[in-house]
Amino acid sequence: MNFFESVIIAWESVIANKLRSLLTMLGIIIGVSSVITVSALGQSGRAAINKEMDAFGANRFSIYYRYDSDDPITDADGFTLQDVVTIKEISPAVENMAPISWDSANIRSKGKEIGVEIVATTADYTEIANLKLDAGRFFSNEDDDAKRYVAVISESLAKELFSSSAAIGKKIMVSNRPFKVIGVLAREESIFSMGMDSKLMYIPISTYFSFSGSNWINNIEGKAVSQTEVDKAIEHSLNILHRRHRNENKYNAWNSQKEIDSVNQVTGIVTLVISAIAGISLLVGGIGIMNIMLVSVTERTREIGIRKALGARETDIMIQFLIEALVLSFSGGILGMFLGFGLSQIIAMFIKIPAVISWQMIALAFAFSAVVGVCFGLYPARKAAYQDPIEALRYE
Amino acid sequence: MILVENMTKIYRNGENEVAALKDVNLHIRAGEFVAIMGPSGSGKSTLMNILGCLDKPTSGEYYLDGKPISQLDSRQLAYIRNKKIGFVFQNFNLLPRMSSLRNVEIPMIYAGIPPRERRIKAMEALKSVGLEDRWHHKPNELSGGQRQRVAIARALINSPKIILADEPTGNLDSKSGAEIMGIFTELHRNGATIVLVTHEDEIARYAQRIVFFRDGRKVDEKSSELL
Numbered sequence: 324m325n326f327f328e329s330v331i332i333a334w335e336s337v338i339a340n341k342l343r344s345l346l347t348m349l350g351i352i353i354g355v356s357s358v359i360t361v362s363a364l365g366q367s368g369r370a371a372i373n374k375e376m377d378a379f380g381a382n383r384f385s386i387y388y389r390y391d392s393d394d395p396i397t398d399a400d401g402f403t404l405q406d407v408v409t410i411k412e413i414s415p416a417v418e419n420m421a422p423i424s425w426d427s428a429n430i431r432s433k434g435k436e437i438g439v440e441i442v443a444t445t446a447d448y449t450e451i452a453n454l455k456l457d458a459g460r461f462f463s464n465e466d467d468d469a470k471r472y473v474a475v476i477s478e479s480l481a482k483e484l485f486s487s488s489a490a491i492g493k494k495i496m497v498s499n500r501p502f503k504v505i506g507v508l509a510r511e512e513s514i515f516s517m518g519m520d521s522k523l524m525y526i527p528i529s530t531y532f533s534f535s536g537s538n539w540i541n542n543i544e545g546k547a548v549s550q551t552e553v554d555k556a557i558e559h560s561l562n563i564l565h566r567r568h569r570n571e572n573k574y575n576a577w578n579s580q581k582e583i584d585s586v587n588q589v590t591g592i593v594t595l596v597i598s599a600i601a602g603i604s605l606l607v608g609g610i611g612i613m614n615i616m617l618v619s620v621t622e623r624t625r626e627i628g629i630r631k632a633l634g635a636r637e638t639d640i641m642i643q644f645l646i647e648a649l650v651l652s653f654s655g656g657i658l659g660m661f662l663g664f665g666l667s668q669i670i671a672m673f674i675k676i677p678a679v680i681s682w683q684m685i686a687l688a689f690a691f692s693a694v695v696g697v698c699f700g701l702y703p704a705r706k707a708a709y710q711d712p713i714e715a716l717r718y719e
Numbered sequence: 720m721i722l723v724e725n726m727t728k729i730y731r732n733g734e735n736e737v738a739a740l741k742d743v744n745l746h747i748r749a750g751e752f753v754a755i756m757g758p759s760g761s762g763k764s765t766l767m768n769i770l771g772c773l774d775k776p777t778s779g780e781y782y783l784d785g786k787p788i789s790q791l792d793s794r795q796l797a798y799i800r801n802k803k804i805g806f807v808f809q810n811f812n813l814l815p816r817m818s819s820l821r822n823v824e825i826p827m828i829y830a831g832i833p834p835r836e837r838r839i840k841a842m843e844a845l846k847s848v849g850l851e852d853r854w855h856h857k858p859n860e861l862s863g864g865q866r867q868r869v870a871i872a873r874a875l876i877n878s879p880k881i882i883l884a885d886e887p888t889g890n891l892d893s894k895s896g897a898e899i900m901g902i903f904t905e906l907h908r909n910g911a912t913i914v915l916v917t918h919e920d921e922i923a924r925y926a927q928r929i930v931f932f933r934d935g936r937k938v939d940e941k942s943s944e945l946l
Contacts (some may be wrong), residue, residue: 328828339816496943622893629812632773633873634801636794712773 327392350608351655355688357601359663364670365677372586376579380453381550383577384557387542400573406564414559416552420545424531431496433485439480439522441503443531447590451546459491459506475506477523489645497654499544500534553578601647605691609699616648616703627707628715640707648700695719720912723844726779728765739765741935748828750908754923757932763916764885771804771883772796801829805874809886811866813858819845819869821855826877844872864895871902884915888922900925
């Protein structure tokens with residue numbers, strides 16, 4: 324009997340019992356749709372994180388203090404401007420480096436008072452952090468050396484105080500000192516910022532030291548010459564810092580690769596767990612198909628007898644029922660695929676990451692349903708094929 | 720054409736053994752029209768099932784066209800059922816969800832005939848039994864006589880040399896029964912070998928020869944003119 328013919332016969336029987344067929348397929352539908360949804364979201368999440376990390380800079384690293392209550396950080400351990408200069412001079416792996424002091428302050432402008440984060444750093448920081456400007460310029464080394472009262476502000480702060488373009492040249496009062504706005508940063512689109520842009524004000528670090536009276540540097544941001552040199556750059560920096568401060572184990576380093584690895588590890592575990600659940604649901608779906616096929620074989624015992632009397636071979640009967648199981652599992656697979664696409668699009672809409680649907684996933688879903696169909700269809704099909712024709716014909 | 724030698728069929732039902740056929744010898748020549756008669760339980764249906772290659776004897780041999788059937792595997796038996804034998808059953812045995820046309824097509828599907836040719840031949844077969852305007856009807860939309868005519872069209876579709884009919888008029892009124900027997904007579908006139916099981920004298924009269932069974936044994940044999 325021809326294959327196409329068998330598919331038509333199988334399809335007729337699936338259609339004849341619509342509700343039963345749909346319920347039978349449910350396990351497969353849930354299994355396949357969850358495989359697709361999970362892997363689509365996993366992949367798009369990974370892609371989004373990688374994109375984020377690329378924007379952040381794959382060769383970027385950061386050095387900060389290691390806090391330990393038994394061995395607290397003292398003033399002698401504090402980063403200095405000279406540390407940064409020395410590391411840049413000595414390590415061939417370090418391309419650029421900038422110190423950062425963080426502070427928060429209430430600023431005033433035109434009678435408004437707003438709490439902001441102050442980021443005091445050097446001119447090199449723009450290159451390391453790859454900062455983009457909407458208007459004006461970042462402060463220069465000269466501004467820093469001359470301890471000028473200039474500031475670059477984030478877009479959301481500019482919007483709140485002035486209209487963005489009009490911010491340049493305006494004055495902002497910080498602790499009664501007037502800062503002149505010389506630049507406005509471009510809005511940062513980041514999944515980590517969740518659509519919120521913090522109110523930041525960048526000022527030269529020397530200016531900050533002179534007006535705040537503090538010379539505490541919170542961390543050092545660095546950039547390695549290449550992605551492969553990040554580890555070396557970190558090692559050099561830590562060695563130089565420990566030698567200059569005559570201490571050990573006082574500093575830690577962070578880099579984006581570590582972050583990517585840990586995020587991948589988490590998404591990997593989540594994917595694995597949900598895939599296991601999907602696998603179980605496919606298994607249950609397969610058992611459902613086997614169950615319905617066994618019912619179908621029993622119901623159609625007489626049909627099998629008639630077909631055999633009219634010249635059907637065992638293989639003809641077997642193929643007929645096997646294809647019926649396959650039609651069920653494939654239909655479930657296709658419905659599950661569409662459901663999975665829909666679900667991942669909906670979830671993607673909510674978490675604002677585009678869903679990535681790959682051909683491999685579709686192939687996988689089809690392979691899954693085919694394997695389930697064959698595995699769980701084989702036993703009922705064999706049972707049908709080896710029916711005794713006489714007993715099958717007598718069956719009421 | 721059909722030769723049965725010392726055939727015995729024993730059914731095992733747990734501890735009990737029931738002999739449905741005991742040491743039966745039968746010879747049916749090509750082109751003969753034979754009726755098999757006997758009370759229920761006499762073994763006539765068992766004999767028909769064996770003649771139709773649906774069942775195998777416990778001992779003895781069945782030669783079809785000179786070849787011993789016991790030597791054949793299930794694939795070859797399926798081939799014989801498909802090409803050499805046409806079955807007509809008392810309860811028609813049509814597939815309920817399919818149209819008359821589809822039912823008639825089934826043996827051709829297993830014979831590997833392409834769909835277009837199948838359709839044409841099935842329509843011709845329905846026409847020959849006077850049902851060309853009923854081709855799209857399902858069995859439950861047809862009368863008993865019409866159903867049996869569809870079943871006959873199906874049995875004849877692969878041009879088998881032998882037609883085995885197990886009480887073909889048993890579920891029909893006498894008028895429909897006569898129509899069906901008219902078709903069989905016509906087939907016989909055209910050279911078909913027909914073996915028919917019945918317990919009605921009027922039906923058996925259509926045959927040339929009548930074989931009587933009782934308790935699994937062939938007890939008598941005579942020409943139908945003597946009935």
